[in-house]
Amino acid sequence: MADHAHDQDGLDRVRGRIDAIDQELLDLISERARCAQRVAQIKTETDGRAVQFYRPEREVAILRRVKGANPGPLDGEEVARLFREIMSACLALERPLQAAFLGPEGTFTQAAAIKHFGHSVVTRAMATIDEIFREVEAGSCDFGVVPVENSTEGVVSHTLDLFMASPLAITGEVSLRIHHHLMSAETELGAIRTVYSHQQSLAQCREWLDRYLPHAERVAVGSNADAARTAAKESGAAAVAGYQAAEIYGLELLAERIEDEPGNTTRFLVIGKQDAPPSGQDKTSLLLSCRNEAGGLHALLMPLAAHGISMTRIESRPSRRGIWDYVFFVDIMGHRDDLPVAAALEHLERQALLFKVLGSYPVAVL
């Protein structure tokens, strides 16, 4: 009894301390928000109508700094996520950013938009990737988020084709850990006769489905969110999709993390009217094309090696425009304004048939 009373004393004391800390945090966060408002005011006075409240390079600098200075016990990712949300809320005081994503509600592309901009961003569902480009070009949305690599929703090659013709630039990148769950309005696995999902997701969960639902029919649909929407209306149906889709369409999770490869990641790009200023740790994406002859690609990429630039990705696409045989989508480390990168790009431009800088942007922190 005495021991219990003693523990209760200790608990009350620590909880009292937590309450006091929360009050201090609240005061500090409010003061920070007022500072962000002052910054916005100064920006408006100096830049007038052309004012850019959102500064991606400044935001990543803040996130990198808090991660570096983090004393623990929370891990760096967690701390950065908290600050991501604080900045998102501060920025939204001025005007919430609008980001177009590949809909419907609940797709991984929407989750990527929220991971990148924080929860105060207003996400707007588009039916196609073309529509995302058009909305941003027209200025109806500030940014767009499109899938590019190991995608579960968007056609990667289609995104690349759109970049060829678009004046838009890449202003950021987002990597998202993809977890697939089996969800349904049914409550028992035994009731499932049909499984809907995007074909990529079905493929990524093949072993699990073979083992636990060998007799259910698998039906490929346009997106995982579409699958969830369909499963919600049909008896005996389930969908393979992300957690957000289950929440939005009110489905039960019958099985979690059913993907065969646990490290499954999808990369997304953020597109806008202009790319980002240097942040000190950047990437640059390029569209290149060379003559279709022996050694053509080797010669094309020589300038990168010569200037010591490392390439993080290269993807080739048959050109559908008839002018070039192949188009290469290349990512390199560094910002186009960094000296060695600028020199390499000048050299590349002389070498390539097609040369387009799609943008320089900060390496993702989260």
Ligand SMILES: C=C(O[C@@H]1C=C(C(=O)O)C=C[C@H]1O)C(=O)O
């Ligand atoms: C406050 C600023 O504007 C915005 C808000 C930021 C913040 O809350 O820290 C950071 C960059 C901008 O997106 C700024 O430029 O410093």
